Amino acid sequence: MYKILEKQTLSDVTKLMVIHAPHVAQKARAGQFIIIRIDENGERVPLTIADFDRKAGAITIIFQEVGKSTMQLGALKVGDAVSTFVGPLGHPTEVTDFGSVICVGGGVGIAPIYPIARALKEAGNTVISIIGARNKDLLFWEDKMRAVSDELHICTDDGSYGRKALVTDPLKEILEDKTRSIAKIWAIGPAIMMKFVSSATKPFNVPTIVSLNTVMIDGTGMCGGCRVLLEDGARFVCVDGPEFDGHKVDWTNLLSRLQFYRDEEKAAVEHYKHTCNLDKAMAEGGK
């Protein structure tokens, strides 16, 4: 069992948890992910590592409560424990001094972009960061991102904070600015955002790395459920990724694969809410 050491509510639906998992923390590096399973009936959920503390043997994860498992996880408290915590999985981000780089984090993708931006900064890069979300409430870690960035751009879809824009707007402006020379771009966020970032950067021919979060079970190369189509064939996100060249990803295929279990995901949420209400009613009835 792996204990929850710390919990923060970053927004109504965004939670941060620090989990005690020394076996994972010992090796964790920016860009890698873990798999968490809450209890014996739970599913295995991949989440990108938001931060790690080797001394404390702890891994930070950030998630949005969008499905049954993330809702259930979000309801746990400090001191509670989860049954499974595996990692670090996937390849770490390749970090060297590239020169000037851009790190784009959208929504909950701000969490995994942070350790990458930090590592790039530590390696000597000039780091330009762009973070965005649908609205102000869904933004987090502005201060942390600012601390590891030479320049920070903030956007919201509705203009409730920062600039009213999509992350691709400042991104294009920077790429169009002839006085700057960008060596590489990282983008992490919803698949649709990574798709648009990739198509925005393609005309500029700047290598663009995206971190994919596909349907996955074991996370070790066994099921192949996570496979993604690149120009030259299929790859497994879990062992070949999670980072890929965004210009080579078949986004239509990726987006359609993410939808495959949508009905079941809805059914699971309904079942969960129903059981929760039942539990509540039982507890109240018992008083």
Added chain:
Amino acid sequence: MAEMKPQDRMKIPRQPMPNQDGTVRRGNFEEVALGYAEETARKEAERCLQCKKPACVEGCPVGVLIPDFIKALREGDMAKAVEAMKMKNNLPAICGRVCPQESQCEGRCIVGKKGEPVAIGRLERFVGDFELANRTCPLEKAPATGKKVAVVGSGPAGLTCAVDVAREGHKVTLFESLHGPGGVLVYGIPEFRLPKGVVLGEINYAVQCLGIDIRTDHVIGRTITLDELLTDYDAVFLGTGAGLPSFIRIPGINLNGVMSANEFLTRVNLMKAYLFPDYDTPVKAGKKVAVVGAGNVAMDAARCSARIQSLQAKQSGGDPGEVHIVYRRSKEEIPARAEEVHHAEEEGIIFDLLTNPVEIIGGSNGRVTGMRCIRMQLGEPDASGRRKPVPIPGSEFEMAVDTVIMALGTSPNPLVFVDAEGLERTRHGTAVADTATGRTKKQRVWAGGDVVTGAATVISAMGAGKRAAADINKFLKGETAPW
């Protein structure tokens, strides 16, 4: 009672295994073969001729003392039967259920030359189940030696090796990447063929008796590397299996509804998707499933599909649907155990033989709608000795399917080779290891099971685990030359 004559023994018919009815079991995940009653087991045991040179034993990859356990069984001395069994095999309840007996012990049985062979597998299961329930044969271990051994992978090879090494008094740590031990016995083989209670019963017992430390959630090559293990342990055994699924290179392979048998079976078996939504992991088996391949894994996937279809039809009403096995050779070449094929047929699985997929077709939403196939005919024998299937020109046709499960074999997971300098690998991705001892090219590292042979059987993996354990034990005593 006078000793029965061989002629009389040979007159006793092979005792049938009581099974759940085909149409009933298609709607549940409970075990298909119900097991012999004691009386039936004793009667079947009477059929054994107690050969002086038992060919059956030679046919067994771990050399189970078959005539000995059968003799004790028919004399009613179950404790002795268990003891004879456990001399060579610690997991009889598992082997009795999943071994391909027809090509091993039973295939060599003298009684089988004229009639049907002694049902050695069924008797083995009977003895194994008796031991699970009664525990008459405690696993004992020698005094602690202070030596430490890491066993990587808790499937049949790793478990067998761990038990044999721990019995010598060495401290064993068993590493597993998934959340529970058992490997393919848990994620691959379905509940209705090998109940998970049987697997966990065997594992828990061994762990308790021998003080084996199990570390789940540890992925070798990621969480910890082989070179790191070698700094902490005196010896390392790799029994990581062959978990990497193969996909054929045809168009449409990444459509929604195409999956590996590994994914489908892991969802159903390990994650218990047949109990969704009480268990969180869902699984889809459409109305028309095509399983490509005809090995044991293909039979498991087909039979699980039929069950998922029935369970989902019970909830939503309507027709459960169809499951097809699509195989490019003919019935004779089917590599699955005969019993599995027979059970699949009883459960209504449709066999499309001499048929090979050439393209998977999808609709506008990226979902599978059909599979283009071509008819095959058998030509000259190929390298495997089987007649090579050749496409019949112009015979292409389209099957309407909504789910395609690829059961085309697996290869070892390459993660184990990360930071494992000197661990040699073949071009098929398998580890190079000596067959007799399990020694790899890397000092203090042994390997066995599917990681060395490629996908094979539970019992051959156990055999490899056993041989490696014997060599590890000798090595730790200083009885063999180091590398």
